[in-house]
Amino acid sequence: MIKATTGVRYAPTGWARAAGAAALFGLASMTPAQAQLRVDISGTGATQYPIAIADFGGAGAEGTAMTEVIRADLTRTGQFRLIGTGGATLSADTPPDYAEWRNRGADSIAYGSISLGADARYDIRYRLADTILQDQLDGVAFSGTAQQLRRISHQIADRIYEKITGVRGVFSTRLAYVLKQGNTFELQIADADGQNPQVALRSREPIISPTWSPDGTRLAYVSFESGKPVVYAHNLSTGQRVPVANYKGNNSAPAWSPDGSRLAVVLTRDGLSQIYTINSSDGSGLQRVTQSGGIDTEPVFTPDGRSIIFTSDRSGSPQIYRASLDGGNAQRLTFNGNYNISPRISPDGNTLLYVARRNGDFRIASLDLATNQETLLTNGRDDLSPSFAPNGMQIIYAASLGGRSVLAAVSSDGRVRQTLSVLNGEVREPTWGPFPNN
Template sequence: MTTTLTANTPTRSAGSSQARGLAGHLRAFAVAAIAATALGAGAAHAQLRVEISGAGASQYPIAVADFASADPQGAEIANIIRTDLNGSGLFKIIDASGSQLSESSAIGFAAWKTRGADALAVGSANRLADGRIDVRYRLADTVQQSQLDGVAITSAPSETRHTAHQIADRIYEKLTGVRGVFATRIAYVLKRGDLFELQIADADGQNAQTALRSREPIISPSWSPDGGKLAYVSFESRKPVVYVHTLSNGQRVPVANFKGNNSAPAWSPDGSTLAVVLTRDGLSQIYLMNADGSNLRRLTQSTGIDTEPVFTPDGKSLLFTSDRGGSPQIYRLDISSAQAQRVSFKGNYNITPRISPDGNTLAYVTRRDGGYQIAVLDLATGNELLLTNGGREQSPTFAPNGKSVLYATSSGGRAVLAAVSTDGRVKQTLSVMSGEVREPTWGPFLPN
């Protein structure tokens, strides 16, 4: 991501204008980002506000009735499901206000079809004797007058929001054929006052929890494939050091603390290996190490700046940014042969590669007309699509189903997160009520 590149990429000798151009620009971009984050200070518990624009090419009309319940949780669960589905841009939410229907209720299919709903979700939420909440849901097809799905989930009251996201995922998959991502998590860096916080939140930005708080910058968070750890760069020792942080117990281990800069961690698909960028031998180059920091080995041997590695889904290659050809571009490196080939050719400045989960699409930051935009490239056809036009975008990250890209941008003079569907039709802005938010990374699917 851009901030990582800038903060951790040294200039070469005074005679190398290419290196000065790349590193100089990136450093300036990082300074501007940190200066912007210094503007925000506020309450200890910020929430993300979501604003949605655009819609999918075709929207599936669905009604979600309030779940039958003796307390407000029934209506809350239904509202979260509606918000999730509406935010995807693929569904038209038919008004079901005032309708409380359980999973066992008789459904008037014709009446709901007349109201415009091709599908109807109903359910119940009941508190058990041990305090847990039993949530039951049913999805009906009002056209075929048949049941499409149904499930019962029992969880603690604190997990009610997650349960609602799980149900929204089931509806999304049942009606689109694509796995939903509402129950996944995102991580990002929040700057409030003179504090940096590494936060983890639901995919909709709610339920944020602070994993780490520091007076020194935190950058480049990266999820492990199992969702149990985050690798990131911390400046708490007054230099960039790569840590691996176990989320279940808060244990943090420095895995790259070599001479010079240690930056840009990226996990292999099986979680056994980290790619990192080090300057221990001079220029920024890419190294591999075991996830515990052992068995360090150098991967790239160029005379340029090689940085921002990311593994392909098969684990056989890395995509990375390099100025070895004279301008920042994206390359693919075969790990077994250490041979690199250029991937990006449109524009003279392309950085921060991120690969879709299926390996078919590349997202990256491209400079066009003096601004920085998020683009996606179909690796099979070479077709490029510019997803944004704000001019200050950075840090793209794919949703685990590959259908959306989350990124950092600026809105109203503040650093915010935004998301866009990979066809560019649906855009969301997630803004923190207090503070500046950057460096997003979307977590993997988690077991149900």
């Protein structure tokens, strides 16, 4: 049997524990956080697309800042090789000199302009051209306030990424994670590049297991503020939250159904940790999913919503299983090693992600469900809490650096790695949000 520190979650590091009476303070509808994330990148993709990003002209510092955000977004993927532009700016109204940029080594070039209107809003025009086909690939106009320029930059980077790779970009998505500073826990939400962090919840008791609703409007998580683990559903726009699982014993490990109407949760109300589903709005409609003599925990829904994938020690050691919500026997999915936990399923349902203990180290592994081929994606000693990007191309997780927990990311093929570290505090339990609706 495996040790589970809360009784409902396998926790190799044992950091999350109930800690006495509640001391919740500062619940807000999103307040700015003080700490920013620093990003370090290593490795390159199997294919690198040579692209030039010309400076956005017309508004000085604002244009320069937008250009740098777009360049940084594309660089982080490891899939693009940026061609120097020498500070060149191009008019959005005039096609570029295709031959010149082709000779510089760029297969494509992005450019545009930004101007401040009389209404204190910025007008941004963006273009993407193919230097080989000598044709424009994309072009769109945006309008926004100074506070919206960074978001617009991410949207432009998303368009570039999709036009060139054929895969939807994730630069406009958000991350959620828990930041521990001293005796304080903060549930923070940041842009996909780690910038613009906001505090959704602050507490002197542990916060664990945050997870996004499919539409990105809510987070479910576990808070220990009442002296025991309780599952909450939290509306991010209003700050209103509902305790959706507060049964006798432990309530833990929430996971959203694909349509957002149900949550899978882990409860000990009937003895050992078992998996149930409830209505996500108010916690009603309790239904038991698993019936085993061991610990069943860490559920996630499959993309079709018909099954759950979860961790169980029913075979004697923790492994990953799949069970239909319609009933029937659970199917074991992992067989390499004797310790595999924290499953996540790719958006297309083809790849299983999990934490594998190999030679005493905890590493992020992926399993091709068609071929049963396992790949170890990371090489750290304590890599935990993996989460897929909504396009399936990247994975964010918690890693250990210098004795503290930081955010890290790896490409789905393991070739490109990033470390996103906070100068003060430890970052834990990251989860990648869905594509934005707009």
